[in-house]
Amino acid sequence: MRVAIAGAGAVGRSIAEELLSNGHEVLLIDKSPREIKLDELPGAEWLLADACEIASLEDAGLERFHVVVAASGDDKVNLVVSLLAKTEFGVPRVVARINLPKNEWLFTEAWGVDIAVSTPRLMSALIEEAVTPSELVPLLAFPSSNANLVSIMLDDGAPWVGVPSAAVPLPADTALVAIVRRGSVVVPSDKTSLAAGDELLFVTTEAVEEELSELLTGEG
Template sequence: MFVLICSGGRTGAQLASLLIAMDHDVRVVENRPDVLSRIHLELPTEVIVEGDVMDLKVLEQAGIRDADVLAATTTSDENNLTLCYLARTLYHTRRTIARVNNPRNAWLFDSKFYVDVAVNQAEILASLIQEEMSLGDMITLVKLRRGNYSLVEEKIPAGARAVGKAIKDLPLPEHVVIAAIIRKGEVMIPRGVTAIEEGDEILAVADLEGARELAELFSAPEYSSRPSSGQNGEKGLGRIIRR
């Protein structure tokens, strides 16, 4: 995959490093002397294209006509919106990703300017806090399908309602599939007759609401009886891990 990154600031340079490590073809456009001196130490020289990201000739030199993805990571929301718009309308770039610098401008980053994905740090933090308060001890390992589904993990504590019950007898939420059970260090493929044991680590695919219900089903009695997030101001005890 060929990714064109517009701006070699900290965000753009780190993104480039990660993509290069995953064997993607990457170009970074940058013209600030201080930034160029730094990224020439961090990135291969052939990856860096020196020039103004708002100059179409520079973008064409960087290969925008062949780019699969354009990532607009400048510190200007106006520039990021313009870059996404130009990439799609002039060069038919398949995917556009834009950094949102000012959360007040987030409403602009949608199909009007051909932004496929808007990276809004304030929104991401708010989402993390919301999930932190609602999923108890459940851990989110991976987000699937742009955040609609997740691979979650829950370790079964003593006294959980699910202990001793076969999977087929559990009141599993509609949008939840138990994918695997890790028991005493061994990975098991679950069957309907497989009974849940204390200490099992359950891996499941679930949407957000399903994950909340699953956390309740697998939690210890002292936690499951507490009010959920938003009731009496009491917070859950969990943590969220994203990769």
């Protein structure tokens, strides 16, 4: 998979390092010479250019990429990059970083964003999960589909402990996509039974999140 990352700061480089380790091709774009650090990521391609300019993205051959990640520390830049990637170059998947929570409402399909990742929201969610592990915690929003990724940890008293995951009557528009169990990821199947301490990851909609929470905790 070919991935272009606009913004070669600490966040962009970290994403690139992870993608490279998984065998993907990565191009990092940044207009600041001090962010071009060839020695840190020798396996990546680099482009010293302004990712908000169409000419720069043409030089990058953005139409050849499967994913664009707008990862700069400036929300305005990330919105412009997302819009250009989607409308001018037809990139199939655009992921955008949100730096300021007040700007979340802008990061939608109208601006070319398929997945919006809010750093403050993720940090808040992780804190909530640590403090109240048996409550439903929103992790990620998918603007193009109106769906959310949420998690909940089953405690000893949860009503579905010991029950096969396929037997849990989930609300409409809800799917259990993964179980994190003792540090490992389990892909749920018909034979997978839920256990105390499992962290369940669901894709669902906001309309049924309360129903899902009540189902899993037995409260309500």
